[in-house]
Amino acid sequence: MSFGPHLFLALLEGTVAAFVLALTALGLSLVFGVMRVVNVAHGEFFMLGAVLAWAVSSLVPASPALGFLLALIASPLAVGAVALLADRLVLRRLHYAPEATIVATIGLLYILQQLVLTFYGPYARPVAAPISFRVQFPWFGYSGYKLVVIAAAAALLAATWYLLMRTRIGLVMRATQYDRETAQAFGIPVERVYSGIFALGAMLAAVAGVLIVPIQQAHYLMGLDPLLLSFITVIIGGLGSLRGTLVAAFVIGLSDGVISVFFSPTLAKIIATLFVALVLVFRPSGLFGSARA
Amino acid sequence: MRSGTGRALLLHLAVLAVLFGLQFVLPDYHHRSFARILVLASYAVGYNLLLGYTGLLSLGHAMLFAAGLYGAGLAVQHLAIDAASGFVLGILSGLALALVVGLVALRTSGVAFMIVTLMFSQAAFLTTLYFSAVTRGDEGFTLPAAARQYAIGDLFFDLTDPGTRYNLALLLFGACLMASFALVRSPMGRVLVAIRENEPRTVMLGYHTFRYKLLALAASGAISGAAGAAYALLFSYVGSTFASIQYSILPLLWVLLGGVGTTLGPLIGTLLMFYLIDTISGYTSAYLLVVGLALVLLVLLFPKGILGTVRAKAAPWLP
């Protein structure tokens, strides 16, 4: 394949990665934006989503489509429940103190990861795609399911945007983000909003995990890369800025996809990590963000 | 003399004496474990300097430990340098890296500092993988036994001998412990604690707090590098795992458990956690679950740690 088609393939791969990253990073960004909490276990919610998807779909081995549909509903709900539990038992009790919360979520990361290791095992397991068709381009065939992922992710992003911008619940969430004290004075149950946001963030990551699992097998360590990429996305896009997060997700998803096809992924990651650290040092509100202190 | 210094000094010397005596009664397996624990506890002492005394929570100390590990290991392996020079090189590597990272990272604080140190450490970890031609990446390499002998005049040190290993590890730990004890009682130590308690006020008392934080990080880096170098030279294995996030989280855990901001806390935390993980590993490969649970429980219920609680409840003179 010559360069042009190769690039096109890389862009397609990058687009899939970008949409999935957008979902995952959005979850992290919401949690940070509203609760001012950095959830280091966010990648594990992604991983749980994928692993539970495997578990659910293996209950209905005859019909991959049905299994996948069930997974798409059940898995995020279950992960949301886990997140709620973590919030109630741990984060709320710490009063969301920044440093203590990070340490606690690191603990949560290990707990979730190792529990999955114990019950699911160290092996990567595939999940059949609900639909398998190939789209035939002039230079290569491309998995139709990946295009479905793009469509589904786009739909979910739109739905989340609608939820946040056009519904009362979304208004309540944005009010709490903007000024917690005033929100409380207006009778908004801030603690419940926080629980809700934390669960929503986890569910977004879980859905991303479900969508990706037919493409990339479910494995107990699969949460670490999405975590790093989401971090990079949220920091570069600007802590607290949803628009910035989305823009950054596309930039990073696309470039990660393209770079990984042409260059060493390890080198790409090194550069990305250093870049993020430097952005955080020299431009603390990210490249686009307007973080409220 | 500062009140309580006599008692505290006696306590520290007693602990070292007990550790020295233990080598004659410990069965083989525990004898080897203790040597390891003492080196790792030195790493924890270095970490505590930054967290417990200066109040800076770093999530990237693995890169400093690894700087010492690889600094000594690569030099001995590829440049045929002797063990003692390798050790010094390891310390200098940790110190240098800490200074470079500190000049950039110390412009941030709190959560941002945690993330920045995490990112730098990740980059360092990935670098050990990227240059796997030299470092052998994940697989790592072992130092040949010949490299682990050292002679000064008539004295001959064989680092493969368990007795030598134990005593060198104890020497390292003792030096780090007493250095941290001295620092903590010194005027500089007082400034570090002040920075932890109320940095703006410390600035307004005429202290260039950035410089002090950098010094603390440099000292922490030197100690962590020394521990890493010792680990390579005494236990012969050098690998990427030691640069991974796990080795940044472990000292945090050891220090939290033993007591943040206490000189002896790191030893207790390392000792307990080592045996806890050791025991659990006998039953399952998911021993990191214990690490996770411990972190959550400590932060939620027991933030002062063991010696921290003892100090608060019964012994305010404990440094």
Add this chain to the structure above:
Amino acid sequence: MTLLATHGLVRHFGGVKAVDGVDFALDRGEIRAIIGPNGAGKTTLVGIICGRIEPSAGRIRFEERDITGLSAWRRVQRGIAYTFQITSVFAGLTCFDNLALAAQRGVHGHRALEKEVARLLGRVGLADSANSQAGVLPYGHQRLLEVALGLALKPKLLILDEPTQGLSDAEIDHFCALIREVAAEATVLLIEHNMAVVMELAQRITVMDNGRILAEGAPEEIRANAQVQEAYLGP
């Protein structure tokens, strides 16, 4: 003899001019009070002088040298000490450790440090509190500790930001006596709302309003000044 002089000091916060062109000068050895309604810019001005706030424009000279670019910690070392408006002692440390921190740069050896700290504690009347945790002291005592911290720095200029706020009458009397003593060794600049204290202590008063200096002079002049009365009481 001018100790401190500012030229055209300006500080914006967004659209607000907190300090709007201030030329302010202090003579060595005087006790000067800055008064003015809330929002007049007093704390901002003083913040710029001690280096905690950067000016948007203007220059400052201390002891004939330009210190505009000097960082706060360096100004402290040159002799400018600031005590915080909202008490900012090291609550978790003992009074001894608080003062030791402030005094140790000027004193060598542990015995000498102990003596110096004891002297400072005695001077402000906290001799019994050496080993008490600063955070559990009654409020008035914490304010005294703040002053002691300033004194420990052996300053040439001691800036006190609303030092008597929250103190009882007896504590205020004690405070005034202390300041009069201190003025023998250092120039004192205080921001105060308590008029009785101002009239009692100040040799000269500077009145600020809306980021500018409204009037400056001896206490009786200021008391009689119509503009000042208007600024405080309204037209």
